[in-house]
Amino acid sequence: MESFAVSTRARSELIDITAEVKRIAGKSGVMNGLITVFVPHTTAAVTINENADPSVRHDLLKGLSDIAPANLPQYRHAEGNSDAHIKASLVGSSVTIIISEGRLILGTWQSVFFCEFDGPRTRKVDVQVIGKD
Amino acid sequence: MESFAVSTRARSELIDITAEVKRIAGKSGVMNGLITVFVPHTTAAVTINENADPSVRHDLLKGLSDIAPANLPQYRHAEGNSDAHIKASLVGSSVTIIISEGRLILGTWQSVFFCEFDGPRTRKVDVQVIGKD
Amino acid sequence: MESFAVSTRARSELIDITAEVKRIAGKSGVMNGLITVFVPHTTAAVTINENADPSVRHDLLKGLSDIAPANLPQYRHAEGNSDAHIKASLVGSSVTIIISEGRLILGTWQSVFFCEFDGPRTRKVDVQVIGKD
Numbered sequence A, B, C: 001m002e003s004f005a006v007s008t009r010a011r012s013e014l015i016d017i018t019a020e021v022k023r024i025a026g027k028s029g030v031m032n033g034l035i036t037v038f039v040p041h042t043t044a045a046v047t048i049n050e051n052a053d054p055s056v057r058h059d060l061l062k063g064l065s066d067i068a069p070a071n072l073p074q075y076r077h078a079e080g081n082s083d084a085h086i087k088a089s090l091v092g093s094s095v096t097i098i099i100s101e102g103r104l105i106l107g108t109w110q111s112v113f114f115c116e117f118d119g120p121r122t123r124k125v126d127v128q129v130i131g132k133d
Helices: A018-028 A054-067 A082-091 B018-028 B054-067 B082-091 C018-028 C054-067 C082-091
Strands: A002-007 A013-016 A032-038 A044-050 A094-100 A110-116 A122-132 B002-007 B013-016 B032-038 B044-050 B094-100 B110-116 B122-132 C002-007 C013-016 C032-038 C044-050 C094-100 C110-116 C122-132
Touching: A002 A018, A013 A054, A018 A032, A018 A110, A018 A122, A032 B094, A032 C122, A044 A054, A044 A082, A044 A094, A044 C082, A054 A082, A054 C082, A082 B044, A082 B054, A082 B082, A082 C082, A094 B094, A094 C032, A094 C094, A094 C122, A110 A122, A122 B032, A122 B094, B002 B018, B013 B054, B018 B032, B018 B110, B018 B122, B032 C094, B044 B054, B044 B082, B044 B094, B054 B082, B082 C044, B082 C054, B082 C082, B094 C094, B110 B122, B122 C032, B122 C094, C002 C018, C013 C054, C018 C032, C018 C110, C018 C122, C044 C054, C044 C082, C044 C094, C054 C082, C082 C110, C110 C122
Parallel strands: none
Antiparallel strands: A002 A122, A013 A110, A032 A094, A032 A122, A044 A110, B002 B122, B013 B110, B032 B094, B032 B122, B044 B110, C002 C122, C013 C110, C032 C094, C032 C122, C044 C110
C-alpha cells in the first residue's frame, strides 16, 4: 500500500489525483491487475469524471449540493456537516481501475478526482495495487 | 468466499458490519491485498461512513429518503419499493477495502454499514479476500 | 483484460450486460477471485439492480433524472450533458463482483446493467479478472 496527502482549499472541491495514481501503479511493477484508490475519511470521497472542461467539475459539485443541501433543519448531527456525510456515501469511498500491460486503463476524458465535501483540510489517500508482474 | 447473515428490523436501517468484515479478513491470512464486501440484494446496499455519532446514520437515511422518496406516483414497479432500488444503485452493492500488513485499512471514523432500504428482512453479505499471504 | 462494445439507442437506457460479464469470467479460468467491470466514459456508468420486472429499470432511470435534472440554468458546461456527468459519479464507473468456485456470485434478482446517460452512442466496457485458477 502507498499513501499520499491532498491539501484542499475550499469546503467543496474536486482535485485531480490521476498523476499520483499513475505513479503508484507504475512503481508497483504490476502489469495486469487492479488498483484501488481509497479515501479514509467520512466527509470526502473519490470519483472518476471528465478532466477536460473545468465547468464539468463546477456542475458536478453544484449538482451534489442540490441533491444533499447543507444545513437542513432535519439534520441532527451537531457538527453541521451531514450534507458532506451524505455526499460521501453517494459518491463512494473508493474507485477501482484496471491495470493492463502496465498501464492504467482510463477513458480519453477520464481523470480520478479526490472529492472534498467538508474542507479545507489536509486529507490522505490510500492506494493498493494487486495483480501479476 | 465467506458469507454471513444480517437481520434487519426496520424498513430503512444502517447496521455496522465492520467486526464481521475484520474477522473474515483476519481468518483469510492475507497480509496485503483487497477485501470486497458484496450485497447480493437489489433493495439493500453497503457503504462506509461515520460510526461515532449515531445521528450521522439518522441524517444519512433521512437524506437518502429525501433524494429518493417512497411511493411517488411516477413509479411503475408494483411492489412499492422503487425508492429502495434507486437507493441501492446510488449507494452501491459493494465496497472494496485495502488490507495492508494483515490489517483492514479504514480511517479513524470509518465503519462498514449494511444498508437496508426495504426491510425488515434477513439478508446475506458475501465477502471475498484476495492478495498475498 | 477483455473489452466489448455496447450500442445504446436512447439518451438514457439500462442495458443488461450480465451475459458478457459471465462469459469473460468463465473464459478467464479463475476459480476464486474478483471481476471488475469498468466503463471508460464520463457520461455513462455501471450498476447492479433487478432484472425481473422491467419497470424497475424505468423507475431507476426516472428517479435518477429527478435527482439530476437535465438542462438546469445553473449548469455551465456547454455540451448540455451535465446531468449525465452527475449521474455518472452518483452511480459509479465500475462494479466489482465475487467469483467463487468458478461462478459469478450474484443474487437471485441481480443483473449487471450498463447505464447510458447521454446516448445514443457506441460505448465500450472493460473487464478485468483477478484471482486463482
